[in-house]
Amino acid sequence: MSNPVLETQSSGAESFRDTTSTISKGKRMWLFPKKQTGKIFKWRNVVAYILLGLLIIWPFLKYDGHPIFLFNVLERKFIFFGIPFWPQDFFLFGLTMVTLIVFIIFFTSIFGRWWCGWSCPQTIFMEFIFRKIEYWIEGDSHQQRLLAESNWDSRKIRIKSIKVFIFYFISFFIANIFLAYIIGIDELYKIATEPISQHLGGFIAIIIFSFVFFFVFAYMREQVCLVVCPYGRLQGVLLDKNSIVVAYDHLRGEPRGKISDKANLHGDCIDCKLCVNVCPTGIDIRNGTQLECINCAACIDACDSIMNKVNKPEGLIRYASSDSIEKRNSFRFTTRMWAYLFVFTLLFTIASVLIIRRPIVETTVLRAPGQLFMKQPGGKISNLFTVTLVNKTFHDQDVELKLVDFNAELKLMGQQKLHLLKDGSLNEPFLIVADEEIIKKNKNALAIEVYVNGKMIDVVKSTFIGPVKFHHDDSDGSEKEKPKENEHTKI
Numbered sequence: 001m002s003n004p005v006l007e008t009q010s011s012g013a014e015s016f017r018d019t020t021s022t023i024s025k026g027k028r029m030w031l032f033p034k035k036q037t038g039k040i041f042k043w044r045n046v047v048a049y050i051l052l053g054l055l056i057i058w059p060f061l062k063y064d065g066h067p068i069f070l071f072n073v074l075e076r077k078f079i080f081f082g083i084p085f086w087p088q089d090f091f092l093f094g095l096t097m098v099t100l101i102v103f104i105i106f107f108t109s110i111f112g113r114w115w116c117g118w119s120c121p122q123t124i125f126m127e128f129i130f131r132k133i134e135y136w137i138e139g140d141s142h143q144q145r146l147l148a149e150s151n152w153d154s155r156k157i158r159i160k161s162i163k164v165f166i167f168y169f170i171s172f173f174i175a176n177i178f179l180a181y182i183i184g185i186d187e188l189y190k191i192a193t194e195p196i197s198q199h200l201g202g203f204i205a206i207i208i209f210s211f212v213f214f215f216v217f218a219y220m221r222e223q224v225c226l227v228v229c230p231y232g233r234l235q236g237v238l239l240d241k242n243s244i245v246v247a248y249d250h251l252r253g254e255p256r257g258k259i260s261d262k263a264n265l266h267g268d269c270i271d272c273k274l275c276v277n278v279c280p281t282g283i284d285i286r287n288g289t290q291l292e293c294i295n296c297a298a299c300i301d302a303c304d305s306i307m308n309k310v311n312k313p314e315g316l317i318r319y320a321s322s323d324s325i326e327k328r329n330s331f332r333f334t335t336r337m338w339a340y341l342f343v344f345t346l347l348f349t350i351a352s353v354l355i356i357r358r359p360i361v362e363t364t365v366l367r368a369p370g371q372l373f374m375k376q377p378g379g380k381i382s383n384l385f386t387v388t389l390v391n392k393t394f395h396d397q398d399v400e401l402k403l404v405d406f407n408a409e410l411k412l413m414g415q416q417k418l419h420l421l422k423d424g425s426l427n428e429p430f431l432i433v434a435d436e437e438i439i440k441k442n443k444n445a446l447a448i449e450v451y452v453n454g455k456m457i458d459v460v461k462s463t464f465i466g467p468v469k470f471h472h473d474d475s476d477g478s479e480k481e482k483p484k485e486n487e488h489t490k491i
Contacts, residue, residue: 020226021282021292030148031222032141034277036127038301047118048128055121059180059188066394067184074182083355084423088362088390092354099347104231106340108238112245112289116231117296122216122224127280127296129170130217137163141277167218168210175209222281225294232291239289241322242334246295248286248317249325256286259310268312275299275317285317295319359457361397361420362390363450368429372465375436382433383464389418389426396422397452401430404447404459408434432464439466 022029061068063082070079078085078093085093107115116123137159138144150156180188183202191202216224225232239245248269257266269286276284278299281292285299303317321331368384376382391397399418403410411431412418420426432446444464449456 021290022222022226028223029282031280031282032144032148033131033280033282033298034141034274034302035135036278036298036301038298038305040297040301044118044297045128048124051119051124052128056177059177059185064394069181070184071181072183084392084394086390086392089358089392092351092358095347095351095354099344099351102340102344102347105238106337106344108235109240109243109337109340111295112239112243113232113235113293113295116225116229116294120294122229123294123296125174126217126221130167131280133166133170134163137166164218168214171213171217172206172210174213175206178209178213179206222292225281226292232294236291240334240336241326242332242337244319244321244331245289246285246293246297246300246317247289247320247322247325249315249320250286251325253286253316268307268316270306270310272306274302274306278302289322358392359450360391360393361399361450361452361457362392363399363458363460364388365448365460365462367462367465373467376433379436380433381436381439381466382431384429384431385462386427386429387418389420389428391420391422391424394422396420400451400454402449402451403432404449406432406434406444406446406464407438408432408464410448434464434466436467439464442466 253269
């Protein structure tokens with residue numbers, strides 16, 4: 001069966017792909033999308049307001065006296081679901097980001113840009129807050145277009161002023177929530193209640209973020225999805241004919257024709273263009289999958305409402321893959337999808353194990369630079385080490401070091417016990433002293449157990465250096481001696 005859409009494209013009528021739907025002759029074309037209704041839109045409302053509620057509530061939630069989420073880039077302090085992460089955990093952060101990217105690739109290969117239409121903060125704020133306020137103040141798309149084209153009189157100034165004031169107020173609120181994720185709700189409260197002079201930097205940051213959000217939602221709007229966000233650009237390489245996207249069933253809909261056509265030889269599409277009028281990015285989904293489509297399903301609801309009115313089955317525009325429309329088959333998991341799933345599962349498992357097994361105190365033991373060993377009174381030999389401890393919790397910790405299977409004594413030099421303050425670190429020198437008689441080799445393997453509040457959390461390995469020993473050469477029965485190292489030999 002021939003494909004009317006492909007025939008149209010092959011004939012050269014594919015100019016819509018040469019430019020974005022909101023730019024004409026180098027100028028911005030302002031969109032006035034029609035108000036959305038329908039079954040899918042109701043579910044999108046539920047999802048959007050649940051996510052908005054979580055976004056607003058999370059900065060106020062605390063675990064063990066600290067926020068459950070914190071992304072303090074300035075102080076390099078991060079908390080995720082109550083678990084603190086420090087600069088020493090950067091490899092975990094990097095691995096988690098790689099895992100997230102692979103998940104996005106896997107998800108997009110199956111569901112296209114469902115994230116953009118259902119969960120992206122840009123879409124949620126724009127469509128479910130700012131757009132609804134705009135409908136409330138200025139009316140539906142037709143009234144908005146008339147107002148935009150009218151002269152600047154007292155009525156237009158009043159309406160626009162009210163909208164700008166409300167938009168900026170909401171942007172100011174969003175900026176505060178955004179900053180709460182960076183500095184914490186307690187610090188944000190201080191900025192709001194204490195004199196500005198004491199928190200001038202934080203106050204300026206709120207004002208700047210407020211203007212940025214206002215600019216995005218009052219002016220940039222859909223241009224963020226088309227120009228700024230890289231995710232839309234990626235879909236060209238992530239999607240294939242088996243990916244589920246918002247698709248137009250051209251086999252059923254073409255050729256298009258008006259319902260008044262008495263011959264009634266056309267397909268189900270009556271060319272009402274309602275799918276175009278409700279699109280927040282201004283595209284015609286009947287042209288096929290496009291860069292601008294965010295899979296919001298507004299065109300699906302619009303088309304279904306028309307199909308019901310003309311006694312046609314719903315689903316002329318629906319969530320489907322290109323392959324399912326062309327071949328009328330069901331969705332199938334492709335080899336590429338299985339490969340993405342395998343890589344994601346592997347990375348997720350590795351990242352999860354590393355995070356779960358991450359010690360609450362990071363321990364590093366290094367030999368003192370420039371010195372191998374020292375002779376002590378009583379026929380003993382000592383090595384000097386330095387232990388570095390980093391507390392990755394919000395509580396003080398008592399740390400103890402114990403030698404494993406090595407007949408020697410571990411002596412702290414600075415203090416009797418290692419007390420590690422919360423969020424803090426400690427560098428402490430210590431000696432390991434052993435009888436020279438038991439040191440049989442120049443290099444001796446060494447293992448040190450690390451105990452925190454009486455519980456072993458880690459084992460650190462190092463090397464104990466001893467003097468060079470005499471040995472017998474069995475080949476001629478003579479006794480030979482290796483060159484002796486001075487007891488204070490320098491590296």
